Amino acid sequence: MHQIKAYSAANATAPLAVTTIPRRATTASDVRIEILFCGICHSDLHTVRDEWHSVMPTTYPCVPGHEIVGRVTQVGAAVTKFKSGDIVGVGCLVDSDHSCPNCHDHQEQFCRNATFTYNSPDKHQTAPVTYGGYSESIVVDESFVLRVPANLELAGVAPLLCAGITTYSPMRRWGDLKGKKVGVVGLGGLGHMGVKFARAFGAHVVVFTTSPGKKADALRLGAHETIISTNSEEMKQHAGSFNFILDTIAAEHDLNAYLNMLGRDGNLTLVGAPEKPLAISAFALLFGRRSLSGSLIGGIRETQEMLDFCGAHNITSDVEVLPIQKVNEAYARMVRSDVKYRFSIDMASLKSD
Numbered sequence: 001m002h003q004i005k006a007y008s009a010a011n012a013t014a015p016l017a018v019t020t021i022p023r024r025a026t027t028a029s030d031v032r033i034e035i036l037f038c039g040i041c042h043s044d045l046h047t048v049r050d051e052w053h054s055v056m057p058t059t060y061p062c063v064p065g066h067e068i069v070g071r072v073t074q075v076g077a078a079v080t081k082f083k084s085g086d087i088v089g090v091g092c093l094v095d096s097d098h099s100c101p102n103c104h105d106h107q108e109q110f111c112r113n114a115t116f117t118y119n120s121p122d123k124h125q126t127a128p129v130t131y132g133g134y135s136e137s138i139v140v141d142e143s144f145v146l147r148v149p150a151n152l153e154l155a156g157v158a159p160l161l162c163a164g165i166t167t168y169s170p171m172r173r174w175g176d177l178k179g180k181k182v183g184v185v186g187l188g189g190l191g192h193m194g195v196k197f198a199r200a201f202g203a204h205v206v207v208f209t210t211s212p213g214k215k216a217d218a219l220r221l222g223a224h225e226t227i228i229s230t231n232s233e234e235m236k237q238h239a240g241s242f243n244f245i246l247d248t249i250a251a252e253h254d255l256n257a258y259l260n261m262l263g264r265d266g267n268l269t270l271v272g273a274p275e276k277p278l279a280i281s282a283f284a285l286l287f288g289r290r291s292l293s294g295s296l297i298g299g300i301r302e303t304q305e306m307l308d309f310c311g312a313h314n315i316t317s318d319v320e321v322l323p324i325q326k327v328n329e330a331y332a333r334m335v336r337s338d339v340k341y342r343f344s345i346d347m348a349s350l351k352s353d
Helices: 042-048 154-161 163-174 189-200 212-221 232-238 255-259 282-286 300-313 324-335 347-352
Strands: 002-008 017-023 030-040 068-075 087-090 093-095 137-141 181-185 204-209 225-228 242-247 262-270 291-294 319-323 342-346
Touching: 002 347, 017 137, 030 087, 030 154, 030 324, 030 347, 042 324, 068 137, 068 154, 087 154, 093 137, 154 163, 154 189, 154 300, 154 319, 154 342, 163 189, 163 242, 163 262, 163 300, 181 189, 189 204, 189 212, 189 242, 204 212, 212 225, 225 232, 242 255, 255 262, 255 282, 319 324, 324 342, 324 347, 342 347
Parallel strands: 181 204, 181 242, 204 225, 242 262, 262 291, 319 342
Antiparallel strands: 002 017, 030 068, 030 137, 030 342, 068 087
16 A cells, blocks of 8 residues: 555545555555546535435545556456557446446446445445545556547546546447438537537537537537527427437426427437436426436446547547636636636646645
């Protein structure tokens, strides 16, 4: 076991501050990674502030961060996939039970014994819970380490480990989107990735937004059209015409308006997580045989597939790179939606603390 520097929150109201945390020694199947960049996800903020207490209470101190890109510095004796110097990624998962039906189906995110990258019971008992990527380094079982394509800019790769797979997975699962009409609700950290993937899949991409000022950016990112969702005439013109809609909104909103945008057998998939239950009209589903579903990140195999797809299509997240010392400012800005479109922490800045 060794001690490293990290940024943690001591309680739900405390700002993130520099501290030291333990990391386990590298076992036979482990990879030790020097963290180069770590994305800031809205889930980090929710967890730090214990806003999901009823579902996933936060254990303090909390070291967030599950969008990790780094360099391998040490591998265990049994590791075969990686070597020192490799550039790799770690997403939302760092372990599972490896034996349940979900793990056998390469859907480790649904494993009842999954170990999340932070705020999850640490089965190695290095600490009460796992500590995430706002830190100098991390030790992870090689089965949960991902190869990063060499052609991609690393700061923009980090958010792919959560925002990327969150939007890629439901689109890929829906099937061949080439030539289909695909909607993306919201143009934030998740939405902008949804637009990039839908365009790369060959879909006709339409962004739903409440902000007319986002039209130009939606087109720049790859959308063919935009719809101002508060404009009833624009919504009416597109009613019943979509094959698939990805809803990235985490605030309360009217799902029925988007269900009515779907054609026969169309699907609306939620990847945002509003705090309060949302009302659903049965008729919005019955007429048109429409479906409503949800999606949670992706398994390790699919996450690697997503990274390889990004390498082939030169896709990264649009990021603002900042030092770790500005993380509390970044959280405040994230609440105000003042970022295009994700923050990525240059973890070299931690050395100056």
